[in-house]
Amino acid sequence: xxxxxxxxxxxxxxxxxxxxxxxxxxxxxxxxxxxxxxxxxxxxxxxxxxxxxxxxxxxxxxxxxxxxxxxxxxxxxxxxxxxxxxxxxxxxxxxxxxxxxxxxxxxxxxxxxxxxxxxxxxxxxxxxxxxxxxxxxxxxxxxxxxxxxxxxxxxxxxxxxxxxxxxxxxxxxxxxxxxxxxxxxxxxxxxxxxxxxxxxxxxxxxxxxxxxxxxxxxxxxxxxxxxxxxxxxxxxxxxxxxxxxxxxxxxx
Amino acid sequence: xxxxxxxxxxxxxxxxxxxxxxxxxxxxxxxxxxxxxxxxxxxxxxxxxxxxxxxxxxxxxxxxxxxxxxxxxxxxxxxxxxxxxxxxxxxxxxxxxxxxxxxxxxxxxxxxxxxxxxxxxxxxxxxxxxxxxxxxxxxxxxxxxxxxxxxxxxxxxxxxxxxxxxxxxxxxxxxxxxxxxxxxxxxxxxxxxxxxxxxxxxxxxxxxxxxxxxxxxxxxxxxxxxxxxxxxxxxxxxxxxxxxxxxxxxxxxxxxxxxxxxxxxxxxxxxxxxxxxxxxxxxxxxxxxxxxxxxxxxxxxxxxxxxxxxxxxxxxxxxxxxxxxxxxxxxxxxxxxxxxxxxxxxxxxxxxxxxxxxxxxxx
Numbered sequence: 001x002x003x004x005x006x007x008x009x010x011x012x013x014x015x016x017x018x019x020x021x022x023x024x025x026x027x028x029x030x031x032x033x034x035x036x037x038x039x040x041x042x043x044x045x046x047x048x049x050x051x052x053x054x055x056x057x058x059x060x061x062x063x064x065x066x067x068x069x070x071x072x073x074x075x076x077x078x079x080x081x082x083x084x085x086x087x088x089x090x091x092x093x094x095x096x097x098x099x100x101x102x103x104x105x106x107x108x109x110x111x112x113x114x115x116x117x118x119x120x121x122x123x124x125x126x127x128x129x130x131x132x133x134x135x136x137x138x139x140x141x142x143x144x145x146x147x148x149x150x151x152x153x154x155x156x157x158x159x160x161x162x163x164x165x166x167x168x169x170x171x172x173x174x175x176x177x178x179x180x181x182x183x184x185x186x187x188x189x190x191x192x193x194x195x196x197x198x199x200x201x202x203x204x205x206x207x208x209x210x211x212x213x214x215x216x217x218x219x220x221x222x223x224x225x226x227x228x229x230x231x232x233x234x235x236x237x238x239x240x241x242x243x244x245x246x247x248x249x250x251x252x
Numbered sequence: 253x254x255x256x257x258x259x260x261x262x263x264x265x266x267x268x269x270x271x272x273x274x275x276x277x278x279x280x281x282x283x284x285x286x287x288x289x290x291x292x293x294x295x296x297x298x299x300x301x302x303x304x305x306x307x308x309x310x311x312x313x314x315x316x317x318x319x320x321x322x323x324x325x326x327x328x329x330x331x332x333x334x335x336x337x338x339x340x341x342x343x344x345x346x347x348x349x350x351x352x353x354x355x356x357x358x359x360x361x362x363x364x365x366x367x368x369x370x371x372x373x374x375x376x377x378x379x380x381x382x383x384x385x386x387x388x389x390x391x392x393x394x395x396x397x398x399x400x401x402x403x404x405x406x407x408x409x410x411x412x413x414x415x416x417x418x419x420x421x422x423x424x425x426x427x428x429x430x431x432x433x434x435x436x437x438x439x440x441x442x443x444x445x446x447x448x449x450x451x452x453x454x455x456x457x458x459x460x461x462x463x464x465x466x467x468x469x470x471x472x473x474x475x476x477x478x479x480x481x482x483x484x485x486x487x488x489x490x491x492x493x494x495x496x497x498x499x500x501x502x503x504x505x506x507x508x509x510x511x512x513x514x515x516x517x518x519x520x521x522x523x524x525x526x527x528x529x530x531x532x533x534x535x536x537x538x539x540x541x542x543x544x545x546x547x548x549x550x551x552x553x554x555x556x557x558x559x560x561x562x563x564x565x566x567x568x569x570x571x572x573x574x575x576x577x578x579x580x581x582x583x584x585x586x587x588x589x590x591x592x593x594x595x596x597x598x599x600x601x602x603x604x605x606x607x608x609x610x611x612x613x614x615x
Contacts, residue, residue, distance in 0.1 A: 098512060
């Protein structure tokens with residue numbers, strides 16, 4: 001369980017995030033959605049201890065994010081940012097191997113190699129594993145980074161807009177991979193998404209963030225309603241219900 | 253809902269794959285390994301590079317010690333001369349270790365392959381100290397400003413400057429690496445200008461003697477510095493070597509490194525301090541070597557062709573020693589033009605710098 005307790009971040013006197021009180025239960029995919037500048041990424045990076053909060057406390061699986069050693073947290077939660085600086089002379093497999101660093105400290109053993117192979121295959125990177133990162137397309141590189149984060153084998157996985165720069169086919173495939181990671185590997189995945197329809201189709205819970213606070217938190221069925229979406233996104237949004245499929249928000 | 257995979261032990265986790273996802277078959281998983289190199293060919297190439305560099309290093313070192321030795325080989329006189337020449341070779345080894353390790357470590361933590369640790373003003377500081385001594389005390393001052401105490405004083409001032417900069421980096425809320433580097437460049441530029449101004453006020457003879465000190469040369473070094481220089485170099489370079497694994501992670505950037513459990517800021521500061529100790533020692537020992545570190549690091553990235561610092565460091569040190577001893581050997585025994593070696597190295601270094609800048613894609 002991830003527990004945020006009065007969490008706040010002050011960028012300036014005008015721009016403040018929080019206070020946020022939230023409990024994200026274990027298991028499944030939780031999507032963070034909301035308009036630009038609402039504080040989704042801030043919230044995620046604070047949970048992932050990449051950004052220091054100014055007030056409040058965050059607990060992940062009972063560990064206080066601010067006071068637990070980074071090394072110990074790396075075995076409980078992994079986080080992937082939007083932009084990643086990449087080393088040119090690094091192959092896909094070597095990058096994914098870094099996911100084992102919290103466990104192996106840079107010396108990979110046979111079990112680590114098996115785990116790496118597993119996540120290479122899990123994200124369909126088998127043919128690309130010997131390629132250098134600068135020889136990949138944006139979408140392929142994105143998948144390699146997600147594989148690295150999954151190879152860290154942490155119960156909690158935080159992803160900041162992993163669908164950025166991905167076309168429709170790759171976005172769908174990425175969400176299916178994450179769905180499988182949640183269902184088959186039992187990971188708790190927190191993901192920042194821009195497209196509300198992806199959240200509705202693949203997430204178990206949606207957390208709607210607006211003006212630095214959590215506006216709504218619930219299942220897609222509860223939140224995929226015209227009045228809720230229109231209010232959060234400041235746009236007229238229709239919700240189309242389909243038989244046997246996830247509801248679709250139409251905003252054109 | 254399935255239980256989350258708690259990664260308590262790698263082996264326990266590995267067995268969980270037997271469920272929904274097929275584990276890779278045994279032969280396959282044995283073949284698929286993650287090494288420091290992209291391919292087996294890369295590993296063999298690395299081995300060949302190291303062997304080649306070691307051979308060259310031994311060749312040049314032996315050449316510097318024994319070539320043109322006026323005494324017949326094997327006599328006491330031969331060994332006496334070789335022993336005196338050994339000082340120069342030792343200095344070259346120290347400088348190679350200092351410049352190569354410091355530059356590689358510094359470039360990794362700053363995520364920038366076109367800057368060198370001297371950017372934060374070590375060399376300007378060296379120039380300023382030397383110029384001040386001749387400006388205030390005349391030629392006698394410059395000549396007197398040698399020996400262990402002068403060496404230690406210069407070292408202390410240079411380390412003091414860098415520690416002040418990093419201390420500020422440590423404490424400030426808004427302080428960051430870029431700002432620190434910028435302040436280093438500005439400090440260096442200011443010191444350089446002060447030194448140039450003082451140099452204009454010198455007499456031609458004073459200026460002439462000073463100029464000899466302004467170019468790095470192993471002849472500037474004195475074996476009496478070794479008791480301080482060698483332990484500093486051994487400790488600092490061993491420290492960087494032990495940080496290799498963490499440097500590999502830090503190279504991924506601040507966020508990725510933190511996510512992988514590496515304390516970014518702590519490692520950043522430790523590497524910066526170790527790098528500046530090495531560069532300060534090298535500068536105080538032989539004088540400024542602006543492009544040498546850059547040249548050697550760039551060469552090492554190309555030759556090692558690996559992200560792994562455990563592979564880059566040895567190649568960097570070896571190529572540093574080969575370049576330095578090779579340049580001295582050729583200039584001493586082929587062109588009989590000893591003393592201009594740092595100019596040659598800087599010429600080559602400068603050309604490599606321009607070349608790399610213009611084709612930055614391959615950095």
